[in-house]
Amino acid sequence: MTLSTTDTTWYPVASSTDLPLRHVFHGQLLGRELAIWRADDGNVNVWENRCLHRGVRLSIGINEGGELKCQYHGWRYANRSAGCTYIPAHPADAPARRITNTTYPAVEAFGLVWSANNGAAEFAPFDGSASAEWLALRPMPINATTEDVLKALEGYAVTAEKGILGVATVTERLPGLAVKVTVELKEGHRSIVFFVQPVDSNRCVVRGLLDHTFPDINAQLRSHNEGLVQLRDRLERLAEKKPIPEPLTPSFEKVSVELSTMPEITIGSALTLRAMVKRKWATATGITAFELTALDGNHLPTFQPGAHIDVHLPNGLSRQYSITNGPGELLSYTIGVKRDLASKGGSEVLIDTVREGDVLAISEPRNNFPLRRDTIRTVLIAGGIGITPILSMARFLAKSNLPYELHYIVRSEDQIAFRDQIDALGANVTLHIGLPRAAIAETITKTLGAHSFAQHVYICGPGSLLETVRTTAADLGWPDEAVHYEYFRNDRVIDDSSAFEVELARSAMTLHIPSGKTVLEVMREAGLQVSSSCEQGACGTCLTGVMEGTPDHQDVYLNASEKRANNCMMTCVSRSLTPRLVLDI
Amino acid sequence: MAITLYDFELSGNCYKLRLLMSILGVRYDIIPVDFYPGRQHKSDWFLKLNPLGQLPVLVDDGLVLRDSGAILAYLARKYDPSGLWFPTEPVQLAEVLQWHAFADDITATASAARLALGMFYDFDLPKVQAGAHRLFRLMDEHLWFGEREGRAWLCAAPHPTTADIACFPYVMLSEEGNISRMDYPAIRRWSDRVRRIPGFTVMSGIFPAGRAAAE
Structure with a gap:
């Protein structure tokens, strides 16, 4: 064989x-x-x-x-x-x-x-497996071929059980390199099933399962271990006299093309998958949590802390929601949805019409809010529903025993979402409940302190909180690259009155952008596949390199120094200060 | 009072002492001895310290000691106020010394294979490799049943002893002698436990373990 x-x-x-x-x-x-x-x-x-x-x-x-x-x-x-x-x-x-x-x-x-x-x-499961509570023996690695080991195991009961249990044996080969040994005891028939794990052409591990135990289980395990040691030593002495078979040579696949080449310039729309609402519950006043699972019971795609998914709603809209999960929790994604009366019908639809058992289309996770794990101090600040990506970050840091502190600002106790998870984080969490607006800046100042090497702050919450933290951090000497934030939406009024030319360097195309239309819209009309998501300058999906010209940044995604650099822009809201822009697309 | 260790960075026997001193929080100075390729351990000045021409040598306040196992015992008796690392109760003492001797057998096999492959020593490679596997099989079996019986360490005491320190380095460096530890899962789990002892330190070829799961 x-x-x-x-x-x-x-x-x-x-x-x-x-x-x-x-x-x-x-x-x-x-x-x-x-x-x-x-x-x-x-x-x-x-x-x-x-x-x-x-x-x-x-x-x-x-x-x-x-x-x-x-x-x-x-x-x-x-x-x-x-x-x-x-x-x-x-x-x-x-x-x-x-x-x-x-x-x-x-x-x-x-x-x-x-x-x-x-x-x-x-x-x-193997035949007859349902008949017993099985106990695994100490595994026995043997330097011999699987065939020789199987043959030897057919005579096993005689060598190992004889001294203790006596009596004759029946042996039977099972499919999948296995031998079942039946022993006649005064209590009745007892079985041991031996599976041979083929490690290599001349190496295997015998893994035995006992269907019976006696009061002194360890003595029983030792006696079988002794029996298997004898069997191993006998087999290895014989194997030494035989020619050594060629080792197996499994083929190792090369790293896929997808991983070893640069990705396409235009990614197209992200892969959409279907997920079922496994659980829907009110996690705080005004906040509904949804737990989404794959339809086939398999795990969902990998995400990183800070990542979000697009949820495509029954009314045709799509909305972004951060994943709150901890590391390696891929059997479901849990998101939090705040009832937003001012929304264009996103949160309302989810909260009011989607029920447990419903199937939603969601995107693969994307991450515009990545978390560093090389810091001396990480400060996480969440305001209201902004807790969702922050919670995921805290759970990753907690699991890796990295230093962090989480400040969660809510108006009242009943607005604390995901209370169980928050409590599980213990002393790393400080709750700020009902903080007067005027006291927020002072609290942030005290919390952040002066900046020193390898300290980072992550903020998610309402625009006013983000502005406060960003200003406070800047006043305290925190550099832009140490202040990380994610806006849920762009509250700024977009000025789309300008008209200008856009040259697409890689696509060899020049487009005219009239007032009232976005760069993104005009590119799509021209037949280009360009990915976007929020289309209000908040999510970063349509980030595009700028090779020439000065963009008129109107987004809330880029930070001040990124905007000053003028080497990239959001094509969904930003326009041009110069008559011509050259984009890397 | 000052301790000086005559040390070779890549020596597992020297590492045994660095490891125990790190765990016990003992301060010491190092005098590097160029074991390979310089063979300084056979030089005249070194032979005056240790006529056997072997590393490590430890000097404590003028007292010159050789043999890693003996020095482990000395350090533990002198600098471990808990007395746990090298117990004196007769049964426990004998048990620890048995494993010190076992550690010397590991040195004679697993370390020899490493010297043959890494430093071109003239040893019978297949023979020393087979010898190491024979020892590792016994050790794995001992540790496997230990886990079943509630014993986490080589000796019966519910805490590590110098026996664990003595056996650890050349088990961990065995792959440099082309001796895989794949067949010894209980040894691999024990090595996690050793690496989680507070004060543990690494050497080239021995990596740290992550934290244990929270209780």
């Missing part, structure tokens, strides 16, 4: 007890090395043992509970998706592309962790 590297049978690759929290297990199946780790939510990840950045083994990495951190350059990968969430060499940027390590299917059953090559059918 020859092993195949493309075999899609499920094999056990670890014991459940091999995976305590915050540990990374090193395994191998059919020549392919695996990094196996359990996240704090209990989920078992089986990944190719290779950081796609520089190829270092992830099994020497650090399990941070919701993310696995590579030991070499500190890239973090999310529980479940293995998507990259943070690159320390680019601390101010969200990993822009869909950087994802190779994952393999994983199932935990009978005290063992099972995996298979991708493309395997759904995991099916």
